[in-house]
Amino acid sequence: MSKIIYILGTQINKIENLTQKQLEIIKKADFFAGFNFSLGMSKELNPNAKYHVMDIYSSLKDENVIDLISQMKTFKTSVLMVSGNPLMFSYSKRIMDKLSKNEYEVLISPSSINYLCQKAKYPMNSVRYISGHNSHNLRKTYNDVLKTLNDNHQIAYFVKNKKDYDSLFNILKNIKVDIVAGFELGTKNEEIFEFKSNMPIDFKKGRWILLLIPQENDFINLFPKNSDLSTKNIPVSREWSRFILLNTLNRKQKHDVIWDLGAGSGATSLFISSFFNRDCLIYAFEKDYDRFESLKLNTNLNPEIEAINKDFIDILDEYESPDIVHLGGGINLEALNKITSKMKKNSLLISSVTTLESLNMILSIENFNFEYDMYTKFSNNKLGEKSAFKGEHVFYCIRGEKND
Structure with missing residues (x-):
């Protein structure tokens, strides 16, 4: 033995x-x-x-x-x-x-990391190891990469195939990263490359180690202001009203899958993702092409947000049932019935609406426990010696939990 x-x-x-x-x-x-x-x-x-x-x-x-x-x-x-x-x-x-x-x-x-650092004459004291090896969900891996670079830490990353390589650089091209790459280290095919993230070299089939060296940090804006987003010709909610909407997501259970229906500029998708520390998967549907272009631009550093340029009502059957549904604009009763039929027990429906008709339409849906409140940003007008309230941007914030 x-x-x-x-x-x-x-x-x-x-x-x-x-x-x-x-x-x-x-x-x-x-x-x-x-x-x-x-x-x-x-x-x-x-x-x-x-x-x-x-x-x-x-x-x-x-x-x-x-x-x-x-x-x-x-x-x-x-x-x-x-x-x-x-x-x-x-x-x-x-x-x-x-x-x-x-x-x-x-x-x-x-290790291969020691070996590459020595070959490239690069100090490895602060290098953090991240690998997508064996991972079936690279979204979380890529978010780890972005958050680590955002904190100004170098990364040693193992690339396992061309798909992984292309997906990684589709994200890295939007930030400034210097890269030292080791190809087939320790073999007769060994090569060392140095390049920029926005100009990746051609991928060769084989084993790769990348040293990702950030040249900028604090590039992730968790709760961006509207002025930071591409919102040209797109109606977009105010930051404060989105924070009120987030307050309805007060359960501590993990939320894996979120549908943002009528995502527009993606502002609400970004806020919801940040609320869960980007540890979620958001399908952001926007059928209007111009709005979709802004959606893609605003979420290009968010691998957890998948932007989809189709009318969601035609393709919901292709997507896994959500834990949360956010209703944007332009939804009728027929669409709402189809959406809620795809939701599972205890999933949440959230929305902020500005008309009584929209409020009543949502509240008419069966098999949900609804809570809703009216909010407004107010100022005041002088009426003689007294001040009268003046409401601005009145809306209803709705939260419904499916009960069967």
Whole structure:
């Protein structure tokens, strides 16, 4: 029975980067587990051992982790070969979490980030690691990138394919970022590139590490003023009325999916996203092309907001049921009935309306518990020795929770 499982970081795939202890462990081991790209060195140094090739997604399943540990414990010397720092990647952590501290030993090689920084002569003291590797939802990853750059911190980022590369640079092109890229580090194809975020180089199939170095910070405006937005020829609500609307979102439960119907300039989408610290997915529908262009421009640094240039009433069936629906303008009773039929129990319907007809139409919808209040911004007029209130921008703020 094996007394210890070795977790060995392959990092840069060169044998000369291995420590003496790592070499000794690899040569004497009788079982290796890892991904294809991690096992090359061990197969070269110890071709007679037994090998288990892991699948990059299924290996994370709890039952597969347990099975792998059981298998590794049947051999005298077992080694888990992982790329990247094994303390940072989830598949090695899953294994360590199920072992006592005296059952494993971690043997770390220089990481690809260390290697790239050394090659580029770039200090790595303040570099933060972000990876979309294994991620099924890169929106959150890209938001982490933007928020980290916004705080003026450098990022080490792993690019896994061309789609990831193109999507990342579609966002980065809107801010000033210097980039040092390492391609196929530690192999005969190794190359180092330096370029700007608004002029990315052609992607080559292979393994990439990017160092993202911000040249500006504080570029994210969480609750932008109307004057900061592109709102030409678009009716847009006032900032203070949007904050009142946000106050209806007072539940602490997580809200994953939000529909903003008739999104206009995207101002309300931006406010709702900021209210949830950008940890949500907002489908912002706007059928008018000119307004849609402003919507895209205003949300180009918000990967969590997907702008859609179609009439939402024709395509709602294509989208997952929302936790929140915000009603913009131009919605009739037929559309409202279809919208609410797609909503699940306990989901919220919110809106700010300026006419009694709109208020009564929304309140007529069945299977909702509605709350609503009238608000106004007021000034005063002198009436002799007294002052009379004068209301400006009167509107109703509505919140409804679906009850079945």
